[in-house]
Structures are given as C-alpha cells and as structure tokens.
Amino acid sequence: MDRQAAFSYRCAACSRCCHHKKIQLNPYELARLARAQDLDAAAFRERYVTDHVYLRQKADGACVFLGEQGCTVHADRPLVCRLYPLGRIVDGEGEKFVELTPHPQTEGIYGSDGTIGEYLATQGADPFMQAADAYYQLFRWVARLSGDGGPDSVSDQSGILEALDLEAFVAREAARRKEALPASLEDQVRLHCEWLEAMFASFPD
Numbered sequence: 001m002d003r004q005a006a007f008s009y010r011c012a013a014c015s016r017c018c019h020h021k022k023i024q025l026n027p028y029e030l031a032r033l034a035r036a037q038d039l040d041a042a043a044f045r046e047r048y049v050t051d052h053v054y055l056r057q058k059a060d061g062a063c064v065f066l067g068e069q070g071c072t073v074h075a076d077r078p079l080v081c082r083l084y085p086l087g088r089i090v091d092g093e094g095e096k097f098v099e100l101t102p103h104p105q106t107e108g109i110y111g112s113d114g115t116i117g118e119y120l121a122t123q124g125a126d127p128f129m130q131a132a133d134a135y136y137q138l139f140r141w142v143a144r145l146s147g148d149g150g151p152d153s154v155s156d157q158s159g160i161l162e163a164l165d166l167e168a169f170v171a172r173e174a175a176r177r178k179e180a181l182p183a184s185l186e187d188q189v190r191l192h193c194e195w196l197e198a199m200f201a202s203f204p205d
Contacts, residue, residue: 001097003117009085012107013070017084020061024053025078027166028131028189032076033065035185041165052161079128086116090133127186134193141197163199166192 001007025033027041030053034044048064050056055078056064065073071081079088085108087098097116102108120126163169170188173195174181182188 001099001116002095003097003115003120005097005116006112006114007086007099007116007119008111008114009119010109010111012109014105014107015062015066015070016103016106017108018063018066018071020057021063021080023055023063023078023080025049025055026132026135027164027192028135028185029078029128030164031166031185031188033073033078036073036076041168045161079125079132082123082125082128083120085110086119088129090136130186131189134189138193138196141200163196170195 030041030044030049033048034041037044037048039047045052048056058064058066063071065071065077071077083097085100085102087100089096089098102110120129166185166188170192171181173179173191182191
C-alpha cells in the first residue's frame with residue numbers, strides 16, 4: 001500500500017501490542033528517549049537498552065516503558081510504535097506499507113475512513129521516517145564499504161557506539177570544525193550522517 005491507500009486505526013490503549021516486541025533504536029530515536037529521561041546516551045543504554053540497540057523488556061515481556069496507564073514515553077516513542085499496526089518498507093522501488101498481524105485480542109479499531117498518509121501525520125511520524133531513511137542509507141554505504149562483514153565489522157574496529165551517540169558526536173565534531181551546533185535533533189541527524197560517512201570513508205580498506 002502507498003500513502004494514498006484507504007486506512008484508519010484507532011488505538012484503544014489495550015497495550016497488547018507493547019509486549020514481546022523487539023524494538024530496535026536508531027541514534028535519533030535513542031537520543032529522543034534519552035532526552036525524555038534526562039540521560040545521556042551511554043546512561044540510557046545502560047539502563048534501558050540490551051544488545052546495544054534494543055529496548056529492554058520486563059519479565060512479563062512488556063516494553064520497559066509500559067506503565068499502568070500505557071506508554072510512559074508516548075511523545076518520544078520510536079517509529080515502529082508510531083506506525084503500528086503498519087510496517088514500512090523502503091527499497092529500490094520506493095516506499096510501501098503493509099498491515100501487520102494484530103494481537104488476537106487487540107481492542108484497536110481498524111477502518112478505511114482515512115488514508116495512510118493522514119494516519120502518519122496524526123502519529124507525528126515524519127521526522128522519524130526522515131531519520132530512519134538517513135541512517136538506512138548510511139549503513140547501506142557502510143555495509144558496502146566493509147564487505148561481507150557489514151556494519152558490525154566496522155563497528156568492532158572503530159568504537160561505533162560512541163560514534164552513534166548522536167548528540168555527543170555532533171557536539172564534538174561541531175566544536176572541532178568550529179561550526180554552530182544545531183539545537184534540534186532533526187538538524188543534528190543530517191550532520192551526524194554526513195560526518196559519520198566522512199569518518200568511515202577515512203578508514204583504510
């Protein structure tokens with residue numbers, strides 16, 4: 001489906017979709033959540049992230065940020081949470097959307113009295129999709145650079161976790177380059193990807 005496809009979804013806050021999901025964070029999403037918790041990226045990872053990029057789950061499989069009244073970080077929730085119950089695929093043919101299989105006991109209300117584009121707008125998905133696309137292109141480039149090992153082979157050699165700390169990396173680079181530091185994370189994403197690509201390009205083959 002594309003953005004013009006008929007679609008609507010009304011969340012009933014049953015929270016059933018917030019269990020047993022492996023939520024991977026890109027640097028923008030992690031920075032948004034870390035800011036919301038008044039933490040830097042390293043402290044946020046230590047407290048809320050597992051395997052470097054995945055949000056932790058509670059013992060019952062619930063998202064670490066699921067509270068009694070629902071999502072406790074709703075304003076800064078990652079893209080996959082904003083898109084639900086849609087999945088977004090970007091490939092050589094462009095962008096498309098698919099409906100995900102809902103929880104069998106979901107209380108969400110599905111319909112067709114809108115469009116996917118309208119749904120994305122109500123979810124505030126645009127800056128998250130732009131960041132996701134920027135990092136996707138960067139890591140495709142890194143994968144080509146590093147051959148069959150992919151980005152992980154580069155990360156093992158370069159201290160990639162520090163490099164992927166969006167705010168800290170951009171602040172350091174801006175100071176080194178004597179450039180103004182953008183206030184918004186969205187503007188920092190653009191510089192982050194640009195400067196990371198330059199950094200990776202400097203590595204010997």
